[in-house]
Each structure stands twice: as C-alpha cells, then as structure tokens.
Amino acid sequence: MSKVYDAAMRSVRKSIELYRDPRWPHQDFPIPSTLDVLSGAEFLQGDVYADMRAVCLPLVAEDCPHKLPEALTVALAAAVKSPTTTAIREIERACDDILQLVDAGKGVVLAETAREIEDLHDRCNVWLAAIGSPEAARRCAMLCVRYVKSRPVTGYVDHISYGLMRSAIDYLATADALDRHDEDEVDVAVYLPEGRHVQISQTTHLARGFAHTLSLVFNVLDEPPARTEPSLDDLGELNGLVSEDRAGIQPLPQPKAEAPTDGKTYSDPIEGLPTVPTAMLVGDVSHVKKGTRGDDPVKEAEAIVRVALPLVTPPADLAAVRAELIADCPHGQAIIDRLLRPLASQAVVRNPPLLLVGEPGGGKTRLARRYGEVLGLQPAVYSMAGVTDSVSIGGVARGWSTGGFSAPVRELIRTRIANPILVIDEVDKIGTSRHNGNACDALINQIGTETAARYRDVYLQADVDLSHVQWILTANSLDTVPRPLLDRSVILRLDEPGPEHMRQLATLILADVRADRGLDEAWVPPLEGWEWAALEEHWPGGSLRALRRLIEAVLDARDAAPLQ
Numbered sequence: 001m002s003k004v005y006d007a008a009m010r011s012v013r014k015s016i017e018l019y020r021d022p023r024w025p026h027q028d029f030p031i032p033s034t035l036d037v038l039s040g041a042e043f044l045q046g047d048v049y050a051d052m053r054a055v056c057l058p059l060v061a062e063d064c065p066h067k068l069p070e071a072l073t074v075a076l077a078a079a080v081k082s083p084t085t086t087a088i089r090e091i092e093r094a095c096d097d098i099l100q101l102v103d104a105g106k107g108v109v110l111a112e113t114a115r116e117i118e119d120l121h122d123r124c125n126v127w128l129a130a131i132g133s134p135e136a137a138r139r140c141a142m143l144c145v146r147y148v149k150s151r152p153v154t155g156y157v158d159h160i161s162y163g164l165m166r167s168a169i170d171y172l173a174t175a176d177a178l179d180r181h182d183e184d185e186v187d188v189a190v191y192l193p194e195g196r197h198v199q200i201s202q203t204t205h206l207a208r209g210f211a212h213t214l215s216l217v218f219n220v221l222d223e224p225p226a227r228t229e230p231s232l233d234d235l236g237e238l239n240g241l242v243s244e245d246r247a248g249i250q251p252l253p254q255p256k257a258e259a260p261t262d263g264k265t266y267s268d269p270i271e272g273l274p275t276v277p278t279a280m281l282v283g284d285v286s287h288v289k290k291g292t293r294g295d296d297p298v299k300e301a302e303a304i305v306r307v308a309l310p311l312v313t314p315p316a317d318l319a320a321v322r323a324e325l326i327a328d329c330p331h332g333q334a335i336i337d338r339l340l341r342p343l344a345s346q347a348v349v350r351n352p353p354l355l356l357v358g359e360p361g362g363g364k365t366r367l368a369r370r371y372g373e374v375l376g377l378q379p380a381v382y383s384m385a386g387v388t389d390s391v392s393i394g395g396v397a398r399g400w401s402t403g404g405f406s407a408p409v410r411e412l413i414r415t416r417i418a419n420p421i422l423v424i425d426e427v428d429k430i431g432t433s434r435h436n437g438n439a440c441d442a443l444i445n446q447i448g449t450e451t452a453a454r455y456r457d458v459y460l461q462a463d464v465d466l467s468h469v470q471w472i473l474t475a476n477s478l479d480t481v482p483r484p485l486l487d488r489s490v491i492l493r494l495d496e497p498g499p500e501h502m503r504q505l506a507t508l509i510l511a512d513v514r515a516d517r518g519l520d521e522a523w524v525p526p527l528e529g530w531e532w533a534a535l536e537e538h539w540p541g542g543s544l545r546a547l548r549r550l551i552e553a554v555l556d557a558r559d560a561a562p563l564q
Helices: 003-014 016-020 032-039 048-060 070-081 085-103 111-131 134-150 159-180 196-201 204-221 319-328 330-345 364-376 407-415 439-447 449-453 483-487 499-516 529-538 544-560
Strands: 264-266 277-278 309-310 352-357 380-383 419-423 470-473 488-494
Touching: 003 016, 032 111, 032 134, 048 070, 048 085, 048 111, 070 085, 085 111, 111 134, 134 159, 159 330, 196 407, 196 544, 204 352, 277 330, 319 330, 319 364, 330 364, 330 499, 352 364, 364 380, 364 419, 364 470, 380 407, 439 449, 439 483, 499 529, 499 544, 529 544
Parallel strands: 352 470, 352 488, 380 419, 419 470
Antiparallel strands: 264 277, 277 309
C-alpha cells in the first residue's frame, strides 16, 4: 500500500465525523453555500423553504450590492413572501433569461452579479431536486460532477469532494426513481421536509457497488503486464518452474474458497431464475451453552443460526403497491410516496427507522401494518402503552423461568426473512421506570446503526445482525417521545382524514366490521343513501375510531328496524 494511500486514509480517519455525520450549517455561517448543499450539507433549519427565504431575502434588501433586473427582483420578493414550488420555478425562469443574455454578450448585469445569478440558478435546481423534480435532480448530478472536476487534484481525500460524488449518485438514482413514478410535476402540497443526509443514505448500497466495481477493475488495469510463458529453448527460464511442471504433470486443483462469513451472501444462481439477496444474521454460536433449566437457545433459534435468510426485494410494480396503500389510507398519500420512492432504486426493501406522528385514531398503526403486509415484510405490532419494563422488547436473560428472545430476534425466527418490519405503537406512552429495564433503552440499541449490526441478544447470548430489520414507530405527540428515539428516526406527520375521504374509508371499515362479526356480504350490503347522509352529518373528519362507531351504530339500527 502506497504512502500516499496511507496518508489519505489517515486524513479521513482524523475527520471521520465530516464523512459520517450530518453536516448542519455553522453558527458563524448560518446559510450554507450551494457547494455545501450539493456536497451533502443540510439546508438552513433542515427545510427547503426556510433555506429559500434566507437566500432570497438579502437579494431584495435595500443594501443589496447587486443591481438585479426587475423580473428577477419581483420573483425574489414573491418567494420571500410565500416560498413555494411555483416561486422557485419563477426565480429559475428569470435567472435563465438573464444568463442567456449574458452568454449572448449583452451586458445586462455586471460580471460579479452574473456569477451571483448563476449560483442562484443552481440553488433553484437544488431546491427543486430536494422537493422531487427528476429534471432538477439530473441537473444537480451534472453540477456535482462539474464541481468535482474543478476541485484541486491531490492524493488526499476531502469531505467536499467525497460529498459531491455521493450526491451525484444520489441525484441520478432519485431522478430515475421519480421518472418511474411520473412525478416530474412537483406538488408543493405533498412535499415532506427531510434531511439531505437522509436522502443520500437511501443510495448507500448503490454508491458502495459503484466504488467496489470501479476500484476492482482499475486495480486490475493498473497491474503490470502478465509474465509470458518461457520458450522451450530458454533453459534459464525453466529453472524457475517446479519439477512437476517440467515433467508435464498437472498440479492438483486448488480447493474452493470457503463461503464468506461476513453475513452478506447471495444464493447460487439457478438458470432462468433471478438470484435472491440473502444475509446471514447469526454466525458463531460455539460459545453458547445450554441453560441450567434445560433451555437450549441455539436449538430454539436454529431457523436463523448460520442460515442465510432471504431479504425481501421491492415489488416489480410499485405503482400497484402505491395504489393499494392509498386505497387503504387516502389521507396518507404523502407518507406513502415518501416510503415507496426510495425503493425504486434499491436492491432490497430498506428504510431508516420511521416515526409516524399524528392525532389519535388517524390510522397510523393501520398504515404501518398495511405497508408491511403489501410489501411482504410480515409485520408485527408491539404496543408500548403502559409498558413499564423492557421485557417485551429486550427479552429476558436465561436463568429466569420467563427467559426469552428479544422482539426482533423473535420476529426473525417467526418470519425467516432478514428484513421483517416491527411496528412499535404509541412510543409516546413508554414508561419511565427502570426497575426491570426500560423499553426505550432496549429500542435504542436495536435501531441504532452501530449497535444493531452487532446486537447481543440477552437470551441467545450471541451477536445478531439486526441492521436489516425495518422499524416504524407511532406516536400521538412528540412531546413525550424519548429524545434518543427522535434523534434516530425520520419523523413523518400523518394528517387526519377529512370529509372528502369519508366514503372510501367507510367502505373499508364496513368490510372490517363485517369480517369481525363473521357476517357474509349478503347479510351486510353496502351503505344506502340515507346512511351515507347520516355519516356525512355526524362525521366531519378526524378519528377513524369515531367513524367506526358510527358505522356500527348504522348496522345496529338496521338490525333493530322492523321487518317489512
């Protein structure tokens, strides 16, 4: 390994947090530059529109050093007053017109002002890409490459160049995903603010694949030419060969390399069938002994011990999945899009830990469960309401009569897939007592990036890789959710359903009530006109539990009605 390579590695280790952790604006420079945001830094306050207002406000101030054309000034003022997607497009259009005149040699603005306008034009594309425009995402990928080419060429690595390369891959993958969903027309009403580090993290596997493949090929290309076989007349060359070769005896074939033990494996390809990605989650258990009570955790967990479990892959028709989920939860379209959008460019179903927050009865748990069911993640729901210990989540150590695995290990054994989904309901109601452990503390270790990959199950007493397990947490309010869970989750707010969703939701609830009562559809026909009118009068929107009670009252009224 060269000295330059060693020095580059040391420089990365010295400032590893710049490569690993989210980069928030510095307090001395609150507004990040366009280069910073392109290379992965967060927007001001982590929000596109707050960043937009902060960038535009100085350009319309009286003491602004730049004399801007009227059309651009009007667009900037409108953006400051009401930062929307439409306002961004108006700024972009005005910048385009000015820059075209500058390129044509018409000096409409000073050179310094032209550079400011060009930077503003680039910033518009960054904003639009973050909101969900595939065309803007493609332009941002080009900008990242342009900035990388302009960086100084050295043997060392800097976090800005690294961030630009990661962002270029992310922007291209995002543009492809959005194109597949026909989302070129961005609707401000469905935009959900999310950090740049969250967006970029969705394509980590793709970036690693690019880096591995390119590095492998370039290393081979950089090898010196292979040594040619000596001619029979060159006796000096023959001295370097082993005696078996001189006699024409072929050496025994080398034994095949053992299977990799890093947990990342793929099943052998079968002709005509695609390979299925797998992961080995439990490796060495040779140190695990039977318990004094006769319990044998290794035997109980034999379904996952030293077994490559399949990883659920995204369905081929994500549009059909989206339609099915929106039919179940029409008021959750924005969140459904946020969950499904990254899957278009992923090899396996993988999302960061999510926290759905919304009013009671809004359908958070149902949406989380249906998301897991539709994608084949075999969801399990754990309620935290009133939980005062860590037993249900963290498990119980051997030696106790109630000894058992932790929740994610139980689900791995049950589902026999590497990335099942666990829905942790009502985390805002987790008890604060630590008498028998705390559920929050157990969750922190299970969903944390570092600790999840080497989670020590208290019952199995062996490391289990939980990094593929999916987590969706729900809460009615963020006020009482433990701070460590907030820091480790992407927070998404589910709005309450409105009266416009009533008929679709009532039809679904009617089917649920019919199934719960064990009744055939012939005995519980669809709602009639006067029943719809009664529901519309008494349910203005809000809790789905209230809507269910009204529907049950309607059915009870049917039963109580006199026979005709």
